[in-house]
Amino acid sequence: MVDCAVCGTRFSRGNYGELATHFLTSAGKSDAPHVSWLNRNITRTRIDQEMLSGMLSEYYSMNGKGIKDWIIKNFVDHFRGPNPHPFILAMQSYDENVLRGYAIEHHHFLKQWIKSCSYVIAKTDFDDVQDYELENIMTELHGYGKDEPSHHELLIEMGESLGLDRKSILQSTPLPATLRAVHTWNRIASERTWIETMAAMHSLELVANRDLGRYGAKYPYFNPEILSGGKATAEVRAFLKEGYEADVSHSYVALDIIEKYCTPENLEDVQGSYLLSANAFSDYLEARLERGEMIENKQ
Amino acid sequence: MKTNNEEGCGLCNATWGEYHRDIQGEDMFFCCNICADIFQNMVDEVKKRTGWNVIDRVELHGNYSSGRECTAYSGNNQFKYYFRTYGDGRMMKFEER
Numbered sequence: 001m002v003d004c005a006v007c008g009t010r011f012s013r014g015n016y017g018e019l020a021t022h023f024l025t026s027a028g029k030s031d032a033p034h035v036s037w038l039n040r041n042i043t044r045t046r047i048d049q050e051m052l053s054g055m056l057s058e059y060y061s062m063n064g065k066g067i068k069d070w071i072i073k074n075f076v077d078h079f080r081g082p083n084p085h086p087f088i089l090a091m092q093s094y095d096e097n098v099l100r101g102y103a104i105e106h107h108h109f110l111k112q113w114i115k116s117c118s119y120v121i122a123k124t125d126f127d128d129v130q131d132y133e134l135e136n137i138m139t140e141l142h143g144y145g146k147d148e149p150s151h152h153e154l155l156i157e158m159g160e161s162l163g164l165d166r167k168s169i170l171q172s173t174p175l176p177a178t179l180r181a182v183h184t185w186n187r188i189a190s191e192r193t194w195i196e197t198m199a200a201m202h203s204l205e206l207v208a209n210r211d212l213g214r215y216g217a218k219y220p221y222f223n224p225e226i227l228s229g230g231k232a233t234a235e236v237r238a239f240l241k242e243g244y245e246a247d248v249s250h251s252y253v254a255l256d257i258i259e260k261y262c263t264p265e266n267l268e269d270v271q272g273s274y275l276l277s278a279n280a281f282s283d284y285l286e287a288r289l290e291r292g293e294m295i296e297n298k299q
Numbered sequence: 300m301k302t303n304n305e306e307g308c309g310l311c312n313a314t315w316g317e318y319h320r321d322i323q324g325e326d327m328f329f330c331c332n333i334c335a336d337i338f339q340n341m342v343d344e345v346k347k348r349t350g351w352n353v354i355d356r357v358e359l360h361g362n363y364s365s366g367r368e369c370t371a372y373s374g375n376n377q378f379k380y381y382f383r384t385y386g387d388g389r390m391m392k393f394e395e396r
């Protein structure tokens with residue numbers, strides 16, 4: 001099934017003509033999410049159904065490569081290309097309010113993260129997939145004792161070092177954009193297949209991958225000078241460094257697993273679920289910025 | 300009100316959509332309601348900061364990612380500013396330049 005990247009409506013396999021008609025109908029109603037997606041991903045110029053169908057087919061095309069390559073290139077375009085996500089731009093300098101926003105909203109992301117990973121485990125019998133997700137859950141939320149705290153614990157400690165209270169982070173209510181994204185990820189995990197869920201979640205780890213320059217990335221996840229400069233607290237450095245280093249191997253291993261089990265029959269499903277997740281992630285990254293602005297303005 | 304986006308949407312120049320909104324008593328085309336909201340909020344903010352009753356023309360350069368560097372004109376006056384919005388159109392940052 002080929003999916004609409006915006007609303008998830010599914011069309012029969014390879015039917016880019018119907019997908020194009022769907023987008024044209026939505027654009028005719030000036031539906032903002034669909035129009036915005038066309039503007040950012042296909043073209044800002046109104047074109048007819050036949051031409052749009054061809055451009056959508058090209059957008060989803062593997063061009064002789066595998067799903068791993070397609071996801072990486074698409075992710076780079078979305079978040080770290082010449083027009084990066086505003087959160088990536090914000091991370092090119094040291095801004096404590098952005099990091100405070102990160103600490104609060106990311107807590108909710110990680111809580112959903114382990115639920116999604118758990119759905120993957122529950123929906124497959126493949127040992128390599130289950131092993132990978134078990135290890136991932138441990139690393140992200142449970143940790144391995146005091147010497148190897150979880151990513152979540154490092155996140156909370158970063159927030160505390162910036163003046164936030166641990167309890168206030170844990171008991172915070174996510175901003176609407178975070179909540180919408182969490183619902184999207186939970187829906188994918190509960191309703192779709194394990195491989196789609198894996199693609200939806202682990203593709204997002206590419207955001208911190210240091211190796212994406214060869215795929216066209218123009219911006220690092222954050223300015224590396226933050227790690228060596230004197231402004232950042234030790235806890236900020238510990239959190240960013242951990243993600244920065246660990247996620248390189250994490251996201252490639254996951255994408256290799258996805259590529260291993262991806263077939264012509266489930267390829268478009270994997271692409272569709274990844275795209276839904278990437279859109280949700282974009283929304284969620286804005287919530288980190290918004291929370292930072294709220295803290296700066298003492299709201 | 301004139302903008303440098305002459306082919307399409309008053310904010311982003313896209314030619315998708317069929318959305319129209321009255322801005323300063325004039326019918327303007329936008330690709331969607333969010334672009335219209337952003338444009339309307341921008342116009343209101345410029346008027347608030349300058350005290351102008353009418354804006355004749357706005358030049359906009361940029362996009363959602365980087366934000367937009369703009370110049371507004373009213374008669375012989377001009378006002379330079381930068382703004383960025385969230386994806387849903389709410390103002391994130393507005394700075395005089």
